[in-house]
Amino acid sequence: MSIMIRPAQRDDVGAIVAMLADDHLGRARERVEQPLPQSYYDAFEAIVRDANITLVVAVEADRVVGCLQLCILPGLSSQGASRALIEDVRVAIDRRSRGIGEQLLQWAIAEARSRRCNLVELMTHQSRTDAQRFYERLGFAKSHFGMLMRF
């Protein structure tokens, strides 16, 4: 089945939030209600306004089956190269192991190169060992710790 990757639209927010919630770490953090809390739409508008942030979805037969957020971050280090940060990678549980995540990542890597970043970085919870193997297979190295403070 062929997959299309395109920027997320407002109508995709519900499907994206459902994927974020359908996860052992995400479940407690989201509110999947009808209608969705306004805070999700406010965040979507903030993403759309930010030229350095792109939220994309993978679409298969008119269904949103994956998502990924790419942030292009200017910075002084490495002679002023920008970095690309990948966040919120998800694939619908019933559509995993079909290469959808890899297509999303390859899109992000190509976009980071075309925006002249010198690296792509992401954080993944230490418990997500399958995700770590997946990223290593694509060429990422587990060189850093990701440290978080939640408020």
Added chain:
Amino acid sequence: MSIMIRPAQRDDVGAIVAMLADDHLGRARERVEQPLPQSYYDAFEAIVRDANITLVVAVEADRVVGCLQLCILPGLSSQGASRALIEDVRVAIDRRSRGIGEQLLQWAIAEARSRRCNLVELMTHQSRTDAQRFYERLGFAKSHFGMLMRF
């Protein structure tokens, strides 16, 4: 000695790059020349243009002795909460262990709270064990791996 934390100005770029270069990981990545390569100034202008990114310096007796970059990243997850990402934390080698790094971090944490983020995150190379202890003391947890692909 009292420290002031303020947004970086164009005239600070040389001092910031010198700190980025004065490091076992940064040394090979930077070019500390007179004049500095234009790419550093181009990156500085990109940071200034981005309302979601703030590069601050710690100033002690008119000398730049530390820096930190804070990125506020909107996103759908956690009910549309923004996240704060800290990058490029440095303190001049001869001014370490005086609380300058802690003041920079506390500034960033307060700013993240005031911008209504639900978390602050950062990546640190696994070899930087002193940095990891420092961040843990401030309340960060080493919960994630940071994975990188360099181009």
